[in-house]
Amino acid sequence: NAGVMQNPRHLVRRRGQEARLRCSPMKGHSHVYWYRQLPEEGLKFMVYLQKENIIDESGMPKERFSAEFPKEGPSILRIQQVVRGDSAAYFCASSPMGREQFFGPGTRLTVL
Amino acid sequence: TQLLEQSPQFLSIQEGENLTVYCNSSSVFSSLQWYRQEPGEGPVLLVTVVTGGEVKKLKRLTFQFGDARKDSSLHITAAQPGDTGLYLCAGAGGGGADGLTFGKGTHLIIQP
Numbered sequence: 162n163a164g165v166m167q168n169p170r171h172l173v174r175r176r177g178q179e180a181r182l183r184c185s186p187m188k189g190h191s192h193v194y195w196y197r198q199l200p201e202e203g204l205k206f207m208v209y210l211q212k213e214n215i216i217d218e219s220g221m222p223k224e225r226f227s228a229e230f231p232k233e234g235p236s237i238l239r240i241q242q243v244v245r246g247d248s249a250a251y252f253c254a255s256s257p258m259g260r261e262q263f264f265g266p267g268t269r270l271t272v273l
Numbered sequence: 274t275q276l277l278e279q280s281p282q283f284l285s286i287q288e289g290e291n292l293t294v295y296c297n298s299s300s301v302f303s304s305l306q307w308y309r310q311e312p313g314e315g316p317v318l319l320v321t322v323v324t325g326g327e328v329k330k331l332k333r334l335t336f337q338f339g340d341a342r343k344d345s346s347l348h349i350t351a352a353q354p355g356d357t358g359l360y361l362c363a364g365a366g367g368g369g370a371d372g373l374t375f376g377k378g379t380h381l382i383i384q385p
Contacts, residue, residue, distance in 0.1 A: 167315075208372075217371040220372060264316070
């Protein structure tokens with residue numbers, strides 16, 4: 162049973178470009194969470210999704226950030242018009258029943 | 274805002290010694306999870322504790338959940354260099370957000 166997959170592992174964007182981060186949950190897991198880890202900071206919750214639904218986006222910045230988890234395919238975290246402050250490691254976690262969360266290897270986003 | 278305070282932030286000890294790291298909060302959590310994170314990787318789940326006063330053992334690691342479900346500890350017996358890493362505690366169900374609330378972690382170095 163493969164673990165949580167994230168791609169790309171590293172992403173470099175220039176200011177103003179769009180970043181798309183993908184997450185494939187573990188097989189059988191229907192709950193997906195996105196977290197951001199800034200340098201010297203702890204992991205911060207961004208958004209919680211189930212298939213085709215956003216359940217909780219209380220940690221997501223109101224502008225430029227969006228997330229989806231379509232019926233088919235991976236979950237996508239989309240950042241529009243990236244700024245240098247968006248540089249961070251973005252982690253996706255999946256869960257079978259909404260309690261224990263299993264994390265992917267992360268995507269390291271660097272904004273030039 | 275819920276906070277999980279982890280202490281110490283940094284700990285460097287010799288192989289064979291015992292150690293305890295702490296995770297404290299003023300909030301009650303429905304469960305608490307401990308993770309270990311290696312540089313450039315995602316957090317790996319070690320254990321989940323749910324019941325106040327619960328103790329779980331994982332080889333040389335002993336995890337305890339406080340009676341009031343606000344704090345937890347991780348005790349490592351006879352530490353080995355392979356235990357080196359960032360140890361994170363994360364609380365679930367402590368407030369409105371569905372995501373985990375993470376502490377900043379304890380950076381543990383075990384010197385041979």
